[in-house]
Amino acid sequence: MTPRIASILMPLMRGVDPERAHDLALRALRFGLAGADRTPDDPILACRVLGHDLRNPIGLAAGFDKSAVAIGPLMKLGFGIVEAGSVTPRPQFGNPRPRLFRLVEDRAVINRMGMNNAGIAPFRARLAALPRPRPAMLGVNIAINKEGAAPLRDYPMLYAEVAALADYVAINISSPNTPGLRDLQGERQLQDILAAMAETRAAQQAKPPILVKIAPDLSPAALEPIVEAVVTHGMDGLIVGNTTITRPGLRSAHRSQAGGLSGPPLKHLATDVLKRVASLSKGRNLTLVGTGGVASGADALEKLRAGASFVQLYAAFAYDGPALISRIRRELAALLRRDGVRNVADIVGADIR
Numbered sequence: 001m002t003p004r005i006a007s008i009l010m011p012l013m014r015g016v017d018p019e020r021a022h023d024l025a026l027r028a029l030r031f032g033l034a035g036a037d038r039t040p041d042d043p044i045l046a047c048r049v050l051g052h053d054l055r056n057p058i059g060l061a062a063g064f065d066k067s068a069v070a071i072g073p074l075m076k077l078g079f080g081i082v083e084a085g086s087v088t089p090r091p092q093f094g095n096p097r098p099r100l101f102r103l104v105e106d107r108a109v110i111n112r113m114g115m116n117n118a119g120i121a122p123f124r125a126r127l128a129a130l131p132r133p134r135p136a137m138l139g140v141n142i143a144i145n146k147e148g149a150a151p152l153r154d155y156p157m158l159y160a161e162v163a164a165l166a167d168y169v170a171i172n173i174s175s176p177n178t179p180g181l182r183d184l185q186g187e188r189q190l191q192d193i194l195a196a197m198a199e200t201r202a203a204q205q206a207k208p209p210i211l212v213k214i215a216p217d218l219s220p221a222a223l224e225p226i227v228e229a230v231v232t233h234g235m236d237g238l239i240v241g242n243t244t245i246t247r248p249g250l251r252s253a254h255r256s257q258a259g260g261l262s263g264p265p266l267k268h269l270a271t272d273v274l275k276r277v278a279s280l281s282k283g284r285n286l287t288l289v290g291t292g293g294v295a296s297g298a299d300a301l302e303k304l305r306a307g308a309s310f311v312q313l314y315a316a317f318a319y320d321g322p323a324l325i326s327r328i329r330r331e332l333a334a335l336l337r338r339d340g341v342r343n344v345a346d347i348v349g350a351d352i353r
Contacts, residue, residue, distance in 0.1 A: 017098070018098075018101060018102050019097065019098070019099065019100040022100065022318070025318075026065060026069055026070050029070035029073040029074060030069050030070040030073060032073055034073060034077065034321075034322050035076075035322070036073075036076035036077065037076065037077050037078035037322070037325060037326050039078070039326055041055040041056050041078075041329060042329065042330075044333050044336050044337065044341070044342070044343055044344060045057065045329060045332065045333055045336075045344050046343070046344075047080075047309070047310070047343070047344050047345045048345070049081075049137070049287060049309045049310055050137070050167065050168050050209045050236060050237075050287055051209070052137045054080040054081065054136075054137055055080050055135075055136070056078075056079075056080040056329050056332075056344075057080055057081075057300070057308075057309065057310035057311060057344055058078075058079055058080050058081070058300060058310070058311060058313070058325060058328055058329060058332070059079055059080060059081030059082065059139070059311060059312040059313070060074060060079050060081070060082045060083060060312065060314070060317065061291050061312035061313060061314040062083040062084065062085045062086055062139070062170065062172070062213075063085075063086065063111075063113075063314055064314055064317065064318075065084055066084075066086060066087065066115070066116065066117040066118075067087070067117045067118040067123055067126075068084040068085070068087070068123045068126040068127055071084050071126070071127070071130060071138070072130050072131070075135045075136040075138075076135060077322045078322075078325040078326050079136045079325055080136055080137065080310065081137045081138075081139060081310055081312070082137075082138060082139070083138075083140070083141055083170060083312065084123070084127070084138065084140055084141065085123075085140055085141030085142060085143070085170075085172070086115050086117065086141045086142065086143035086172045086175065087117050087119070087120055087123045087141070087142060087143070087158065088117055088119060088120070088142075088143050088144060088145045088154075088158075089119065089120055089144070089145055089154050089157065089158060090119050090120075090145050090148075091117065091118050091119035092114070092115065092116060092117065092119075092145055092146060092147075093114075094113050094114030094115060094116030095112050095113060095114035095177065099111060099112045099113050099114065099259070100112075100113060101254040101257050101259075102252075102254070103250060103251075103252035103255065103261075103263070104252065105250075105251040105252045106250050106252050106255075106263060106265055107263055107264055107295070107315065107316070107319055108250070108261060108262060108263030108264060108266070108315055109261070109262050109263055109314075109315045109318060110254060110257045110258075110259045110260065110262075111177070111243070111259050111260055111262070112177045112257070112259030112260070113177060113259075114146065114178065115143055115146070115175060115177065115178055120158060120161050123162075124161050124162060124165065127140070127162065128165060137167045137168070138165070138166055138167045138168075139166065139167065139168050139169070139170055139211075140162045140165070140166040140169050140170070141169075141170040141172050141213065142155060142158040142159065142162070142169060142170070142171060142172060143172040143175065143181070144178070144181065146178050151184060151189070151192075151193055152192060152193060152196045155171055155193055155196065155197060156197055156199070156200035157200075159197060159201065159204075160200055160203075160204060162208075163201075163204045163206040163207065164205070164206040166208045167208060167209075168208050168209040168210070168211055168236070169208050169209070169211070170210075170211045170212070170213050171193070171211070171212050171213060172213050172242070173185050173190065173212065173213065173214070174214050174215040174241065174242035175242055175243070175260065176242070176243060176244075176245045176259065177259060177260060182215055185214060185215065185218065185226060187226075190212075190225075190226060190229045191232070191233070194212070194229055194230065194232075194233035194235055195233055197210055197233070197235070198233045198234050198235075209236035209287070210235045210236055211235070211236060211237045211238060211239050211289065212226070212230055212235055212238050212239070213238070213239040213241070213242055214226060214238055214239070214240060214241050214273075214277075215241050215244070216240065216241035216242065216243075216244050216266065216270040216273045216292055217241075217244055217246060217269075218241075218273065220276055223273070223276055223277055223280060224280055226238070227277060227280040227281055227284070227286075230286065231284050231286070235286075236286065236287055237287030237288055237289065237309075238277055238281075238286065238288055239288075239289040239291060240270060240273050240274040240277050240288060240289065240290060240291070240292075240308075241270050241274075241291065241292060242260065243260025243262045243266070244260065244261050244262075244266050244269060244270075244292075245260065245261070246261070246269065247261065247265075248265050248266075248268075248269065249265060250265060262292070262293075262314055262315045263293060263315035263316070264295060264315075266292040266293045267292055267293025267294070267299065268293075269292070270290070270291065270292025270293060271290070271292070271293075271302060271303060271306050274288065274290050274303065274306045274307055275307060275351065275352055277307070278306060278307025278308075278349055278352045279307075279352050281307070282352075287309050288307045288308050288309060289308055289309065289310055289311070289312060290306060290307070290311045290312070291303075291311065291312035291313065291314075294311050294312065294313040294316060294328075295315075295316035295320075295324075295328075296327075296328060296331055297327075297328050297329075297330070297331020297332035297333075297334065297335050298331065298335065299311075300328055300331075300332050301335050301336070304347050304348050305347055305348075305349070305350045305351040306349075306351055307348065307349045307351075307352055308348065309345075309348055313328075332344070
């Protein structure tokens, strides 16, 4: 099967419960049923990010494969970056079902999964079994358990567990579905966590870059202390942002469901926050990642111009399937050539210079 055929079959999944459909998709990927995209990337998309040469700046966001069961097959679909997780120290079931909702009219998703995952032990074993070299940059998103968590212990421990396997590590302090997690974005808590992360990284033989994943719901006043904390403790950048608890202009009957919203309705909010973070980050040598509402080459270009070095998507992939990746790559390359850009890196931050 090819990615295009896999995408053609996607509408058949619409009648299946969303979480069941997601589990079936992961199983199909795990067994190679989605095929592989062997189309060469346009050279205009090649870029160097976080010390790695990437074929393109299109990434899969955390949350799609929390337990790293299909990372290898996902990397074969044409992504330049695949982020696994969020993974927690111990396994957890997550919140009661139903907890995942399709907002078809809005092409969006609301989830209150509660970070269901198998825990760090099997996660790490699966990453260790991935063949090298890998066809895409591997990110690992780390988080804390709902119960019994100790952030100053857990985040550094998880970093140490995956340091030799990940190309970068993302600290998730912004999921709305773990009670108290977003409070860790507060200045004092974040300073303490990042200080502990810096100490742990210094003790590791492998020292992959560390990104901090923040919420798109933060006020402008809250952003500057976060950027300062990231710089002060030598972190490498920020992912902007996670899902939102706002409900901007939704039409679906599921619009009032509790949880984090992802997809096109999030795009403008997330891009505005990205621009603010990019302005605050000027001259700081921070790598920014744009996520939230990316469904086309034009969406990717908007995030890149707003300051992102690469972009991530989730909801659009869930709706359109594997063929989406090659389409976004083609569209982005065409837009860059239209604008007379020699390389995608030249456009990063163009709107905030």
